[in-house]
Amino acid sequence: ITLFTKMTYKKILIIFFFFIVSPTHANNYDIERSKYVKAIKYYKNKNYKKFEIIKKELINYPLYAELEYKSIHRKKNINNTEVIRFIKKYKKSYLSEKAYINLIYRLSAKNKMDMLISNYVDIGSVDLNCLYIRAKIKKKYFSNIDAEIIPIWLSSKSQPKSCDFVFKWFYKNKKLSDELVWQRINMALNANNYYLARYLKRFLSNKNKQWASILLKVHVNPKKNILSSNLKKDNRYRNTIFSHGLDKIALKDFVSAKKYLYKIKNKYKVSNEFFTKKILEIFIIALKSNQQNVIYDKDFLLLKNNNNLDFTLAFANYSIFNTDWRNLLKSIEKMPQKISQEEKWLYWKGKALYKIGDRNSSKNTLSDLSLRRSYYGFLASHILDKQISIVDIPYNTTLNKLKKIKESFEIKRLYELYILGRKREARKELNFISKDIDDTTLNNMSVLFKSWGWNVGSILGYGKTKYFDDVDARFPIMYEKYFDEYSKTNLQKSLLLGIARKESIFIQYAKSSAGAMGIMQIMPKTAFWVLKRTKSKKVSKNYLYNKKMNIFIGSYYFKYLLSKRKSYVESIAAYNAGPSSVSKWRSLNKAPEDSWIEFIPYVETRKYVKLVLEYSLVYDWVLNKKNTIRVSQLINIDK
Numbered sequence: 001i002t003l004f005t006k007m008t009y010k011k012i013l014i015i016f017f018f019f020i021v022s023p024t025h026a027n028n029y030d031i032e033r034s035k036y037v038k039a040i041k042y043y044k045n046k047n048y049k050k051f052e053i054i055k056k057e058l059i060n061y062p063l064y065a066e067l068e069y070k071s072i073h074r075k076k077n078i079n080n081t082e083v084i085r086f087i088k089k090y091k092k093s094y095l096s097e098k099a100y101i102n103l104i105y106r107l108s109a110k111n112k113m114d115m116l117i118s119n120y121v122d123i124g125s126v127d128l129n130c131l132y133i134r135a136k137i138k139k140k141y142f143s144n145i146d147a148e149i150i151p152i153w154l155s156s157k158s159q160p161k162s163c164d165f166v167f168k169w170f171y172k173n174k175k176l177s178d179e180l181v182w183q184r185i186n187m188a189l190n191a192n193n194y195y196l197a198r199y200l201k202r203f204l205s206n207k208n209k210q211w212a213s214i215l216l217k218v219h220v221n222p223k224k225n226i227l228s229s230n231l232k233k234d235n236r237y238r239n240t241i242f243s244h245g246l247d248k249i250a251l252k253d254f255v256s257a258k259k260y261l262y263k264i265k266n267k268y269k270v271s272n273e274f275f276t277k278k279i280l281e282i283f284i285i286a287l288k289s290n291q292q293n294v295i296y297d298k299d300f301l302l303l304k305n306n307n308n309l310d311f312t313l314a315f316a317n318y319s320i321f322n323t324d325w326r327n328l329l330k331s332i333e334k335m336p337q338k339i340s341q342e343e344k345w346l347y348w349k350g351k352a353l354y355k356i357g358d359r360n361s362s363k364n365t366l367s368d369l370s371l372r373r374s375y376y377g378f379l380a381s382h383i384l385d386k387q388i389s390i391v392d393i394p395y396n397t398t399l400n401k402l403k404k405i406k407e408s409f410e411i412k413r414l415y416e417l418y419i420l421g422r423k424r425e426a427r428k429e430l431n432f433i434s435k436d437i438d439d440t441t442l443n444n445m446s447v448l449f450k451s452w453g454w455n456v457g458s459i460l461g462y463g464k465t466k467y468f469d470d471v472d473a474r475f476p477i478m479y480e481k482y483f484d485e486y487s488k489t490n491l492q493k494s495l496l497l498g499i500a501r502k503e504s505i506f507i508q509y510a511k512s513s514a515g516a517m518g519i520m521q522i523m524p525k526t527a528f529w530v531l532k533r534t535k536s537k538k539v540s541k542n543y544l545y546n547k548k549m550n551i552f553i554g555s556y557y558f559k560y561l562l563s564k565r566k567s568y569v570e571s572i573a574a575y576n577a578g579p580s581s582v583s584k585w586r587s588l589n590k591a592p593e594d595s596w597i598e599f600i601p602y603v604e605t606r607k608y609v610k611l612v613l614e615y616s617l618v619y620d621w622v623l624n625k626k627n628t629i630r631v632s633q634l635i636n637i638d639k
Contacts, residue, residue: 029416032061037420043070062412063420065090069099078106084119092410094425094432097123104128108162113139126152130163137169146175154184156191171203178208182237185212189219189244211237218245226260231268239274246278247285254286254294279303280311287314290321290589290599307334316345321591321599323638325352343369343376344598351594354383354639373471375610378617379594382631383639390621393469395443395462405444410437414445418454424509430460439465446473459505475615475622478506479519482548486555490620491629495568496555498616499575502608503554509545517544520554527553530560568634569593572612577605592638 039054055067065086072082083103090096100121105128107116113135120132133148149170152163159167170176181203188197194216201212210230215237217225222245231238242264250257261282265275279299286294294300295318303311312334319328332340332349339345350366353359363384370380371389381388405411410433417426434442446461455476462474477483477497487493503521504510516523527544530553531537544550561571561579570593574582581602589599600606613634620629631637 029061032058033416033420036061036063036067036416039067043074048074062409062416065093065095065413069095072099073102080107080112080115092433093413094428097432101125101128104131108135111138117141127160127162130160130166133166134162137166146170149175150180153180154187156184156187156193156196158196176203178204182208182212182240185215186240186244189215194219208237211235211241215241215244219248222246222248223256223260227263227267234268238268239270242268242270242274243278243281246282250282250285251289254282254291254297257282257285258297258299280306280308284310284314287311287318290318294318295324295327309336313339316348317598320348320595321589323355323591323595325355328352329356343372343374347376347380350380351383351637373468373614373618375614378614378631379635379637382637388617388621388627388631390471390618390627391469392471394472395447395467395470397444397447401444402448405441406448411445411448414449414457415452418452418457423454423456423507426454427456427460427507430457434461434464439467443467446470456505456507471618471622475501475618476506477619477622479547479551482551483555486552490623491633492555492559494616494620494623494629495572495612495634496551496558497619497623498612498614499554499558499572500551501615501619502611508547508550517541518550518554519547520550522550522553522557526557530556533560567593567636569597569609569613569636572609573597573600573605576608577602581605593636594638597635 035054035058039051039058042048042051042054051067052071055064055071058064058067068086068090072078072086080103083099087096087100087103090099100119100123104116104120107113107119108131116132116135117139120128120135122129129148129152133145133152136142136145149166152159153167153170153176167176181200185197185200188194188200197212197219198216201209201216204212214225214228214230217228218241226242226245226249231241246257246261246264249260258279261275261278264270280303283294283297283300283303295304295315304315312331316328316331316335319325319331328348329352332345332352335345340349346365346369350362350369353362353365366380366384369377370384370386371377372380373388373390378388410429414426414429417423417429437445442461442465446458446465446467449455449457449461450470450473455473455478458470458473459476462468462470468474478500483493483496483500487496500506500519503516504519506519508519510519510521511517512521514523517527522544524541524544528538531539534556539546539549544553558571558575561574562568564579565571565574565582570582570586573585577600585600586596589596591599597606597609600609616634617627617629617631621627632639
């Protein structure tokens with residue numbers, strides 16, 4: 001076979017593949033799509049007669065369910081039986097869940113309790129669950145009701161208003177014990193939700209309200225109130241009050257917490273068991289908050305060799321914060337194998353061995369880790385003076401599998417939503433159906449999403465199945481002309497792409513619960529500060545979703561943080577948590593940046609920094625087909 005024949009054969013295969021996966025090979029819905037758009041327009045203009053005429057012509061169109069949903073729900077008196085039929089008919093679409101949620105609210109508002117109870121399904125909504133329990137109470141269906149209410153009650157945050165009726169009934173019927181109330185007060189205070197805890201006090205019996213009052217005072221000012229004369233009399237809540245107050249003191253000063261513990265032991269005669277448990281907990285808090293000289297304390301030295309896992313992990317992290325390599329290695333040795341083999345601990349074991357001069361053991365520990373495309377894998381590569389390992393492995397599938405999936409109802413709906421620009425609905429649909437689809441099917445669907453150009457769909461699909469090796473699909477270069485415009489270097493561009501990928505996966509109209517907006521997740525206050533500082537034209541809040549504007553503001557703000565902090569790691573952390581928080585954290589820990597990242601108190605920010613660093617290095621590889629950025633350019637490891 002000639003070289004020309006081989007090349008021609010390869011081209012034919014490629015063309016055939018795209019012919020198979022291309023949506024145009026499926027039923028051609030161009031005419032129906034046009035009619036659908038017209039029907040929606042008629043509906044918006046309240047021309048329901050013409051809407052219904054076109055709807056009849058679209059019965060086989062994949063988005064017919066949307067039209068049927070609108071027909072059912074546009075009437076003043078919605079026929080609930082029709083809605084229930086709709087839910088069963090379209091159970092594979094998120095529209096069924098949308099219809100179901102509205103159905104439960106409507107049945108509750110109309111006091112149609114029997115229908116609500118018979119049609120209720122748990123979808124993970126506390127709000128709907130409380131409406132369901134409310135209906136059961138109204139109908140006096142009390143079987144197993146306590147077991148349904150208690151998990152909802154035991155929450156560290158306020159529950160939806162629909163739960164108020166349920167909780168009041170539970171209280172009035174003397175089912176809400178002081179123990180349950182006390183448990184929730186504790187949960188609220190541990191989550192620093194003081195006002196909820198104060199509100200909950202009213203549900204306690206009169207004899208126990210005084211203990212809750214003392215606990216609340218101790219929470220606000222532990223040093224002033226923990227030695228209260230009211231605590232001389234023993235009570236089942238007393239040790240909880242002592243414990244909470246000591247934890248609050250220990251967060252700032254473990255030495256003071258110890259002194260108060262000894263005073264409590266002498267004054268109130270608490271048990272040895274309480275004393276021993278509490279002093280261990282004080283040291284765990286001190287280690288986690290990186291308090292100086294804790295490991296030289298005489299009581300700490302007595303506890304140093306105990307096998308409590310929380311203590312071992314806290315001591316290991318403390319050793320990282322303070323580059324105490326030998327104690328770190330001892331702590332890792334004490335960990336269960338399942339934990340010690342996690343990427344984090346493999347890296348830190350390897351680095352500790354490297355720092356004490358045991359290069360062979362370090363190499364053996366880090367070799368496998370350095371082959372992984374991850375934050376710790378990249379750091380391990382740096383220790384070993386190796387190129388970081390990034391390999392693109394597209395999901396392995398067959399043309400027959402793709403052809404079969406392409407003909408499914410779910411894929412046809414997703415494609416029509418995508419092609420019509422209704423990407424938010426497409427994401428909702430994908431999130432809904434992915435709950436019940438096996439990983440193999442979802443991975444095949446992600447291959448199709450990539451062929452359409454729906455990058456977000458591929459990222460979400462592979463994210464659900466945890467197939468992370470299709471680098472090209474998971475790290476698309478979107479809106480490149482704007483990132484080029486607002487980047488001076490390849491390093492800046494890679495970082496900004498990494499931030500956008502982590503912040504929003506490039507979803508233009510993304511909005512967080514905190515109010516951050518757009519691709520770069522900009523807070524409006526920050527955006528208007530940037531516009532004022534750059535003497536740019538004022539824009540409306542909604543205009544912050546504009547792709548170019550959003551990327552400009554996010555890029556400018558990140559570069560501003562970098563100019564002030566002179567550290568990529570600190571600038572990434574500040575982009576997520578704010579510059580004042582980062583300044584405070586850095587003042588408490590001057591360790592090398594890989595150690596300092598482990599110290600970041602906010603779990604979300606800690607994960608964020610690691611992922612942005614990882615994604616930035618991946619984007620450098622994607623942009624240049626090789627790695628041009630060294631790990632040491634992004635993060636100071638003090639090798």
